[in-house]
Amino acid sequence: xxxxxxxxxxxxxxxxxxxxxxxxxxxxxxxxxxxxxxxxxxxxxxxxxxxxxxxxxxxxxxxxxxxxxxxxxxxxxxxxxxxxxxxxxxxxxxxxxxxxxxxxxxxxxxxxxxxxxxxxxxxxxxxxxxxxxxxxxxxxxxxxxxxxxxxxxxxxxxxxxxxxxxxxxxxxxxxxxxxxxxxxxxxxxxxxxxxxxxxxxxxxxxxxxxxxxxxxxxxxxxxxxxxxxxxxxxxxxxxxxxxxxxxxxxxxxxxxxxxxxxxxxxxxxxxxxxxxxxxxxxxxxxxxxxxxxxxxxxxxxxxxxxxxxxxxxxxxxxxxxxxxxxxxxxxxxxxxxxxxxxxxxxxxxxxxxxxxxxx
Numbered sequence: 001x002x003x004x005x006x007x008x009x010x011x012x013x014x015x016x017x018x019x020x021x022x023x024x025x026x027x028x029x030x031x032x033x034x035x036x037x038x039x040x041x042x043x044x045x046x047x048x049x050x051x052x053x054x055x056x057x058x059x060x061x062x063x064x065x066x067x068x069x070x071x072x073x074x075x076x077x078x079x080x081x082x083x084x085x086x087x088x089x090x091x092x093x094x095x096x097x098x099x100x101x102x103x104x105x106x107x108x109x110x111x112x113x114x115x116x117x118x119x120x121x122x123x124x125x126x127x128x129x130x131x132x133x134x135x136x137x138x139x140x141x142x143x144x145x146x147x148x149x150x151x152x153x154x155x156x157x158x159x160x161x162x163x164x165x166x167x168x169x170x171x172x173x174x175x176x177x178x179x180x181x182x183x184x185x186x187x188x189x190x191x192x193x194x195x196x197x198x199x200x201x202x203x204x205x206x207x208x209x210x211x212x213x214x215x216x217x218x219x220x221x222x223x224x225x226x227x228x229x230x231x232x233x234x235x236x237x238x239x240x241x242x243x244x245x246x247x248x249x250x251x252x253x254x255x256x257x258x259x260x261x262x263x264x265x266x267x268x269x270x271x272x273x274x275x276x277x278x279x280x281x282x283x284x285x286x287x288x289x290x291x292x293x294x295x296x297x298x299x300x301x302x303x304x305x306x307x308x309x310x311x312x313x314x315x316x317x318x319x320x321x322x323x324x325x326x327x328x329x330x331x332x333x334x335x336x337x338x339x340x341x342x343x344x345x346x347x348x349x350x351x352x353x354x355x356x357x358x359x
Contacts, residue, residue: 002028003094003310006058006065008084009072010034010043013098017071020303022047026310030065033058055084059091067313069306070097076177077184078103082111085122089114094121094313096306099187101329105337105353112326112356121313122326126191127305128253130324132293133266133273137196137257140264140275147261147278152197152228152236154255156189160243162210168218178219179340181242182207186224186339187332189238189255191324193228194331196257197236202229203350205339210244226339270295320358331355 005021007014010032021029033052034040044051052058059065068088074080078100088095095115101124102108115122128134140146174180194200207221222242229235251268262277272292279285305324312322319325331352338352 001314002026003066003314004028004030004062004064005067005069006031006033006052006062007043008033008055008058008068008070008088009080009098010039011071011073013073014071015043016299016302017069017306018043018047020306021069024303024307024310026307026314027067031058031062055087059087059093065093067310068093068095070095072098073173074103075173076100076103076180077173082107085111086114089118089120089122092118092120094123096123096125096309097326097329098125099191099329099332100183100336101187101326101333103183105330105333108326108330108333109356112330115326116319116356116359119319121309121319121322123309123312123322124187124324124326124329125302125305126187126324126329126332127301128188128269129192129195130301130305130308131266131270132295133270133291134192134195136273136291137264137266140262141196141257141259145262145275145277146257146259146264149197149230149232149234149257149259151258152193152230152234152255153257154189154193154236154238155240155250156185156253157239157241157247158243159245159247159252160241161246162212164243165212165216167216168213169220174220176219178221180220181222181240182224182336182340185242186226186238186240186336187329189240190332190335191328192255193236193238194328194335196255197230197232197234199231199331199355200228200236200335200338200352201231203227203335203338203342203352204347205342206347207340207343213244221343224339226335228335268296269298270301327355327358 021027040051072080204227226238253269256265334352338350342350
């Protein structure tokens with residue numbers, strides 16, 4: 001049976017989600033909602049569904065909704081998530097929300113707590129690890145091929161450089177917010193690192209921006225350098241930039257995890273994974289195993305992640321087995337907030353706020 005879906009927020013990302021739902025055999029998109037009436041009406045006409053202009057009216061007018069997909073944005077790309085998510089959870093609906101879970105970690109904590117109180121599914125669009133390379137990496141780790149994880153190196157950011165710089169952002173989502181990049185973007189790399197290496201217990205961070213941004217009077221901290229320690233004693237490093245430099249080796253997205261029996265590296269998120277097994281005999285170096293996905297389009301991560309959420313909700317998996325759950329998204333925000341605190345303390349070691357216990 002297909003799940004009835006109502007979509008809240010129908011701008012760029014919302015339209016992408018709508019296309020995923022209309023093509024997914026597990027979904028039936030029945031309504032769209034946006035405070036901009038013209039946008040809602042246009043999307044409703046395009047997809048042959050009903051249009052609403054408030055979340056209250058959507059929930060009242062569609063009492064049989066199974067899933068509410070929230071793709072609103074707001075300041076720092078997440079300030080408009082809280083209210084629609086809480087309204088939908090209060091009605092007991094399953095909710096999928098775009099990342100970051102919120103631009104305010106206190107709101108994010110309340111969202112996760114409300115989902116637990118209502119015994120409702122809360123998932124987040126942490127789509128970067130719903131890929132064949134990430135799935136293969138997880139098998140290497142779970143099956144013991146990697147051995148004991150010892151380090152995790154992640155680089156993720158936008159290619160750019162001084163010649164392409166167009167001045168401080170005028171977009172109200174980013175203008176005047178020094179931590180815009182950290183809050184809006186770091187949920188992706190931090191969630192991937194946690195997915196492969198587990199919970200983070202300690203964080204040390206230094207943020208900055210290049211001279212050309214400083215001379216323009218920009219406040220955005222466009223470069224983040226984060227050192228982390230995981231609960232399993234693995235150590236990690238994340239470098240993320242927002243168009244400060246051209247991308248180098250590995251492209252715009254790469255993660256390398258080294259273990260006592262092997263090392264793996266994913267390049268460009270969805271494209272390929274390489275595994276280097278450890279030597280078993282001195283002088284004999286094994287050939288690396290390269291597995292290409294055959295996919296080069298990053299946008300393919302969206303239907304894969306949305307389908308996984310629909311699968312989990314449709315199968316009524318235990319709440320703690322939900323893939324890319326609200327709790328998982330909260331973890332990434334807690335690490336982000338710890339990194340921000342560390343930076344403001346001059347690079348002091350910070351322990352992230354504890355996650356709510358699994359039930």
